[in-house]
Amino acid sequence: MPIANIQVSETPLVLFTLRRADDALILGHRLSEWCGHAPTLEEDMALANMGLDLLGQARELYSYAAKVEGKANDEDKFAYLRDVRQYRNLLLVEQPNGDFARTMVRQFFYAAFADLYWRAMMQSKDATLAAIAAKSEKESAYHLRHASEWVIRLGDGTEESHRRAQTAIDDLWSFTGEMFAIDDSDRGLIDAGIAVDPAPLQPQWLKTITAVANEATLALPASNWMQQGGRSGRHSEHLGHLLSELQSLQRTFPGATW
Amino acid sequence: MYTQALNTSDADDRNVEDAARAAAFQARIGADERIEPNDWMPAAYRKTLTRQISQHAHSEIVGMLPEGNWITRAPTLRRKAALLAKVQDECGHGLYLYAAAETLGSSREELVDAMLAGKAKYSSIFNYPTLTWADIGTIGWLVDGAAIMNQIPLCRCSYGPYARAMIRVCKEESFHQRQGFEIMLTLCRGTDEQKAMAQDALNRWWWPVLMMFGPPDKASQHSDTSTKWKIKRFSNDELRQKFIDATVPQAQFLGLTIPDPEMKQDEAGHWVPGPIDWEEFKQVLAGNGPCNRDRLAARRKAHDEGAWVREAAAAYAEKRKRRQFAQAAE
Amino acid sequence: MATPNSPLWEVFIRSRNGLSHKHVGSLHAADATLALQAARDIYTRRGEGLSIWVVPSNAITASDPSEKGMMFEPAESKIYRHPTFYDVPEEVGHM
Numbered sequence: 001m002p003i004a005n006i007q008v009s010e011t012p013l014v015l016f017t018l019r020r021a022d023d024a025l026i027l028g029h030r031l032s033e034w035c036g037h038a039p040t041l042e043e044d045m046a047l048a049n050m051g052l053d054l055l056g057q058a059r060e061l062y063s064y065a066a067k068v069e070g071k072a073n074d075e076d077k078f079a080y081l082r083d084v085r086q087y088r089n090l091l092l093v094e095q096p097n098g099d100f101a102r103t104m105v106r107q108f109f110y111a112a113f114a115d116l117y118w119r120a121m122m123q124s125k126d127a128t129l130a131a132i133a134a135k136s137e138k139e140s141a142y143h144l145r146h147a148s149e150w151v152i153r154l155g156d157g158t159e160e161s162h163r164r165a166q167t168a169i170d171d172l173w174s175f176t177g178e179m180f181a182i183d184d185s186d187r188g189l190i191d192a193g194i195a196v197d198p199a200p201l202q203p204q205w206l207k208t209i210t211a212v213a214n215e216a217t218l219a220l221p222a223s224n225w226m227q228q229g230g231r232s233g234r235h236s237e238h239l240g241h242l243l244s245e246l247q248s249l250q251r252t253f254p255g256a257t258w
Numbered sequence: 259m260y261t262q263a264l265n266t267s268d269a270d271d272r273n274v275e276d277a278a279r280a281a282a283f284q285a286r287i288g289a290d291e292r293i294e295p296n297d298w299m300p301a302a303y304r305k306t307l308t309r310q311i312s313q314h315a316h317s318e319i320v321g322m323l324p325e326g327n328w329i330t331r332a333p334t335l336r337r338k339a340a341l342l343a344k345v346q347d348e349c350g351h352g353l354y355l356y357a358a359a360e361t362l363g364s365s366r367e368e369l370v371d372a373m374l375a376g377k378a379k380y381s382s383i384f385n386y387p388t389l390t391w392a393d394i395g396t397i398g399w400l401v402d403g404a405a406i407m408n409q410i411p412l413c414r415c416s417y418g419p420y421a422r423a424m425i426r427v428c429k430e431e432s433f434h435q436r437q438g439f440e441i442m443l444t445l446c447r448g449t450d451e452q453k454a455m456a457q458d459a460l461n462r463w464w465w466p467v468l469m470m471f472g473p474p475d476k477a478s479q480h481s482d483t484s485t486k487w488k489i490k491r492f493s494n495d496e497l498r499q500k501f502i503d504a505t506v507p508q509a510q511f512l513g514l515t516i517p518d519p520e521m522k523q524d525e526a527g528h529w530v531p532g533p534i535d536w537e538e539f540k541q542v543l544a545g546n547g548p549c550n551r552d553r554l555a556a557r558r559k560a561h562d563e564g565a566w567v568r569e570a571a572a573a574y575a576e577k578r579k580r581r582q583f584a585q586a587a588e
Numbered sequence: 589m590a591t592p593n594s595p596l597w598e599v600f601i602r603s604r605n606g607l608s609h610k611h612v613g614s615l616h617a618a619d620a621t622l623a624l625q626a627a628r629d630i631y632t633r634r635g636e637g638l639s640i641w642v643v644p645s646n647a648i649t650a651s652d653p654s655e656k657g658m659m660f661e662p663a664e665s666k667i668y669r670h671p672t673f674y675d676v677p678e679e680v681g682h683m
Binding site (some may be wrong): 294296300346350353354356360365366370371422426429561565566572574578 | 595622634654671
């Protein structure tokens with residue numbers, strides 16, 4: 001008998017923390033899929049490092065969500081016993097790795113946001129979130145550096161790499177708007193100085209993206225139509241497959257300790 | 259971190275180019291001096307080392323695959339982080355080892371191409387599949403345990419770059435075996451299903467792990483030169499026995515049964531195993547293990563699909579150099 | 589088709605402030621920026637470093653081991669360069 005999904009009391013702070021944790025876990029999981037398969041040994045090491053950073057962020061955030069919620073949930077219950085509709089991550093981070101260009105562009109879009117976001121979150125009135133932000137900001141800054149260098153090389157490398165990088169940008173662009181959206185649940189936290197309003201960060205994000213894209217001889221899409229839904233559990237088809245793999249042991253052997 | 263005694267003999271050792279230099283070289287080895295990359299060395303020493311170090315490197319890289327198979331399915335976030343870090347370490351170890359081999363004059367690319375072409379060997383153990391989570395525990399506990407037995411003496415091997423790489427590797431590996439044993443202990447203290455999973459994994463991995471040490475001494479007439487050159491400091495059987503003696507009490511602690519009904523303890527306290535199926539070993543080395551084709555295919559796929567990325571980086575570096583040159587000329 | 593060779597780099601790391609950079613190993617990278625990042629990702633995973641140098645391996649000029657005698661043995665006889673060469677009575681104390 002497969003174990004039932006956990007119930008989560010999504011108070012604004014729990015929901016806020018879970019959204020950040022899910023972003024980190026899902027993107028970290030995607031990066032971990034590269035392990036053993038990267039274009040060079042050096043890049044295999046780099047992808048695993050970024051994956052481990054994100055996995056670490058996810059664990060701290062889940063533990064904090066569990067503490068705030070104050071029920072029987074913990075990091076593993078959040079990760080392994082919520083269904084796709086209960087996951088709260090951005091659509092961007094669940095997109096499949098595709099080729100190396102797609103992975104790097106995805107990382108680039110997210111890290112450029114995360115770097116700004118965590119830096120702003122260091123001012124959070126919530127001491128735990130501020131501490132997690134301080135650690136995550138340094139990690140994100142490096143991810144941004146690393147991904148930017150690759151986007152530049154792929155864009156301005158060969159014809160093939162340029163084509164692949166441009167395709168990745170075109171395909172992933174519509175998932176970037178969601179990073180800057182908020183809902184009613186966030187608003188109270190923002191007013192209380194616990195969370196940061198991401199909307200004002202967008203111009204700076206766009207500036208970073210544009211500068212790197214220019215150097216990479218890549219074009220940013222003109223379209224402003226943005227996909228939404230991840231924050232409320234309306235995901236792409238990809239997340240279900242990711243979770244079925246991630247959760248397989250916990251679901252097959254309910255209640256076991258690993 | 260896995261090296262295997264696969265060395266074959268080097269007949270060309272006999273036509274050493276310069277007898278006096280060869281004697282001086284052997285005297286340095288005898289005095290426990292380290293040989294460094296630019297030092298004169300017999301061609302056969304260079305060849306033996308290049309082969310052994312590159313096989314060792316290939317083993318690390320191919321060895322990422324069976325464990326990597328479980329990174330996305332690790333049952334807790336703690337286990338997932340540890341496994342990712344461990345498999346990443348193996349990548350690093352492969353990288354250190356390729357660098358050590360490169361000091362002997364072959365490029366990493368040549369060495370990797372030989373492996374991808376099926377012309378170079380890697381440890382036979384990685385041609386077995388990881389079917390359950392207990393396999394991850396067993397690999398850490400036994401495969402890394404066996405590897406450490408092999409690698410610790412290599413920290414003192416005569417070739418400086420190899421010895422230094424092994425020191426770094428052994429330092430980093432110290433958590434790998436503990437990680438594996440902890441997984442096994444958790445399974446053995448868990449549900450009946452988990453304990454059965456642990457026993458099943460031990461049953462499947464035990465004999466292939468014993469084969470990791472290479473053929474029995476009486477069948478491997480080729481390690482003489484490696485011993486003379488202090489590349490190899492213990493025989494296959496010595497290391498295998500050391501491993502078995504260390505492992506049997508650990509299995510007992512876990513409450514697992516070693517799948518060898520003929521194993522007994524001799525008067526000296528050594529655990530003597532039943533006969534090892536060397537035909538299986540030969541077949542796996544010859545390419546007929548359960549996963550040989552899958553492993554090579556996975557490495558070729560990563561290599562081929564990475565080609566355009568490596569080309570892009572090279573093209574960009576070239577462009578940047580030209581631009582800097584043009585700027586300087588202005 | 590043979591895989592084209594990529595440039596080799598030597599990595600030097602300062603593990604603590606006050607110490608000099610020490611050679612720790614090598615890596616492959618297409619250019620200096622990637623080499624520096626790779627050095628960080630490969631050689632400082634366990635907090636081993638505070639500063640990294642990467643140098644193209646082919647930029648290193650090395651002494652020839654066969655000239656070891658000429659290069660280094662002449663220094664061995666100059667024992668007067670070491671403090672232990674000089675006798676100072678114990679009563680003088682540490683000097």
